[in-house]
Amino acid sequence: MSNLPLYRDPWAKLDAWRKSPVFQKTTVLRNMFPGFGIAVVAFTAYVIADNVYSSSHKKVEEHH
Template identity: 35%
Template sequence: MYPSRILRAHPGEKPNVTGFDVRKFIAAAGQPRYDPWERAEAWRYQGPFTRWNRFRGAFPGLGIATVAFALYLGYEQLFLKDAHHHGDGDGHAHAHDEKHH
């Protein structure tokens, strides 16, 4: 092949200097009619390796941690009253609140 030769493309396309035809590559790279490794690869997507089981195993302890955190938040709301809230109707007000009254 001569370096000065330009490969002619189909009308309306840019000339391809390399000679690589994308359409032929896509057609050749399609799904094969028969996959000899299909049976050997099937185990990767069955049983404990299904998509749901893989997702569940990605976050071990997330369910228990979520329940424990929710219980702690409920305990905190019900039993741990903060003694530092002023101006909640107990007669005490902040100094800057008295200026506005």
């Protein structure tokens, strides 16, 4: 007898693509929104710069 398991899967070679790292859930979720991290950093920098600019150029409100 050969040293192969008695009940081996005949479709294992055809299903091997499912175990590829490209199709793992973490990889799919990370690549679902490309550029999202850069956009978050850019938007945060914009909000901080806008707050700094607005606080340095406050207009004095005139009461009528």
